Amino acid sequence: MQIVFLGTSGSWPTPRRNVSAVAVKRGPEVLLFDCGEGTQRQFMLSKLSFMQVSRVFVSHFHGDHFLGLPGMVQSMSMNGREAPLDVYGPRGIERLVGELLALGYFTPGFAVRAKELPPGGEIDGGEYVVRAFEAVHTVPCVSFVLEEKTRPGRFSVDRAEALGVPSGPLYSRLQAAATRCPMRRCSRWPAMRTCSSTMRRQMRPSRRRRIGTGIRPRGRRPNSQRRPGSASLS
Numbered sequence: 001m002q003i004v005f006l007g008t009s010g011s012w013p014t015p016r017r018n019v020s021a022v023a024v025k026r027g028p029e030v031l032l033f034d035c036g037e038g039t040q041r042q043f044m045l046s047k048l049s050f051m052q053v054s055r056v057f058v059s060h061f062h063g064d065h066f067l068g069l070p071g072m073v074q075s076m077s078m079n080g081r082e083a084p085l086d087v088y089g090p091r092g093i094e095r096l097v098g099e100l101l102a103l104g105y106f107t108p109g110f111a112v113r114a115k116e117l118p119p120g121g122e123i124d125g126g127e128y129v130v131r132a133f134e135a136v137h138t139v140p141c142v143s144f145v146l147e148e149k150t151r152p153g154r155f156s157v158d159r160a161e162a163l164g165v166p167s168g169p170l171y172s173r174l175q176a177a178a179t180r181c182p183m184r185r186c187s188r189w190p191a192m193r194t195c196s197s198t199m200r201r202q203m204r205p206s207r208r209r210r211i212g213t214g215i216r217p218r219g220r221r222p223n224s225q226r227r228p229g230s231a232s233l234s
């Protein structure tokens with residue numbers, strides 16, 4: 001994730017700072033928080049492109065936070081954009097966007113979908129969520145929180161191979177931290193990648209000896225010597 005401050009000035013720009021806009025690049029898309037006048041040019045001065053913007057979040061309707069929107073939409077259209085653009089903001093955003101896009105002789109060549117995002121609302125972006133909270137200002141205003149959803153941890157192939165885990169579907173189960181044993185034999189590892197009995201069954205005999213898990217064929221070890229399997233990926 002990359003955060004680029006395209007504008008940090010308030011009310012009007014200064015020779016060195018533009019008005020409000022913050023771009024968050026996340027994967028192939030860019031989320032834009034506020035779009036003050038001249039934001040498209042600020043994009044040109046950065047390593048990001050305004051053509052990557054998929055969603056715009058407008059905090060409130062003071063001009064230094066949204067007047068860059070019609071110009072940026074026109075440039076997107078002239079650059080051949082076809083993908084829809086979603087614009088979120090406080091109550092009245094649909095009317096505001098409609099009026100901005102009706103200025104002059106211009107009709108965007110793609111869909112600009114304005115949607116109200118009041119305090120308490122949220123947008124589900126798949127792998128992330130943007131939540132809106134009420135902000136203190138002289139006009140209705142929201143602040144936004146970008147929250148990433150829980151992702152699987154990094155899977156160590158070397159570690160798995162060292163433990164004798166056979167490559168294949170079990171790798172993805174381990175990475176996803178499966179909560180239920182695929183063999184349905186064991187329920188004592190609520191958040192474990194797989195249970196020891198499954199691991200034993202799927203490990204190759206040669207690996208069993210090499211990594212010294214103490215695994216023996218079923219029934220050979222007396223009950224008194226049995227111990228929990230040690231082949232977990234902890």
Ligand SMILES: [Zn+2]
Binds near residue numbers: 060062
């Ligand atoms: Zn303001």
